[in-house]
Amino acid sequence: MRRFLDALYDGAAALAALFLVALLGMVLLGIVSRELHFMVPGTDAYAGYLMAASGFLALAHTFRRGEHIRVTLIVNALRGRWRRAIELWALGAGTLLAGLFAFYAAKLAWQSWQFNDISTANDATPLWIPQLGMAVGALIFAIALLDALVLEARGRRHVQTPAEALRNE
Template identity: 70%
Template sequence: MRRVLDFLYDAAAWLAALAMIGVLLMVLLSIVSRQFGFHVPGTDAYAGYAMAAAGFLALAHTLKRNEHIRVTLILGRLQGRARHALEMWALSAGVLLAGLFAFYSVRLAWQSHAFHDISTSNDATPLWIPQIAMAVGTLILLVALLDEWVLELRGRRVTVDSEEALHNE
């Protein structure tokens, strides 16, 4: 099961990287088209869609690599049961919020498809297409948070306490 979950997180990260390349390509196409006097409609909208996809698809991978911003002022001073209880509380809140976010993201994409919503910009893209990335990203984040919750519950969760976070300029 661990391999499947790690593959899921890594696959989402690769898709996020491809979306970032999409942002680059759209920006470059916009620049080149202006320089050579032709217009490619929708480049700004597609760059935005790709940027949103990159952000949402990278959420789970970032969480699993302990790269999300955490406020550890209190947590860093706790040990044992108190630390475990605070971690469980924080992860439970995260699972709840990610579950709500995933539910409403999937619902938004579904409703956009059902109502035939299209972009108001000149590209007229059906909105459910870029919203799929948000829905998938939030679903994978929910899975990752549930994974962390179960690992913490079993006492198998590995957290890296960064000394770098304690040093400020």
């Protein structure tokens, strides 16, 4: 199961990186098309869709690597049972909120598909397509938080702290 979850987080991160490269392509296409005086409709909208999908798909991998901003003032002051209790509470609350967000993001994409909702920009993209990236990324992030909660409850969670953050604090 551990290998599957790590592969899921890494796969989502790879897809996020691919979307970032596509975002770069959209921005460059928009710049070149303006400079050469021809129009490619929808480049701004697609750049926004790619940026949103990339951001959401990278959430779980970033969380697992300890790269999310984390306020540790209270946690670092506590020891033993109290520290573990705060960690469990924070992970439980985060899991609940991420799960709710994933549910409602998926519901939004589903409703956009049902109602055939399209973008009001000149690209007229069915909105469920870019919303799907957000929903999938939010779901994978909720799974990563649940994974961390279970590991913390079993006493097997290891919080990675990036070296760069340690140098900056």
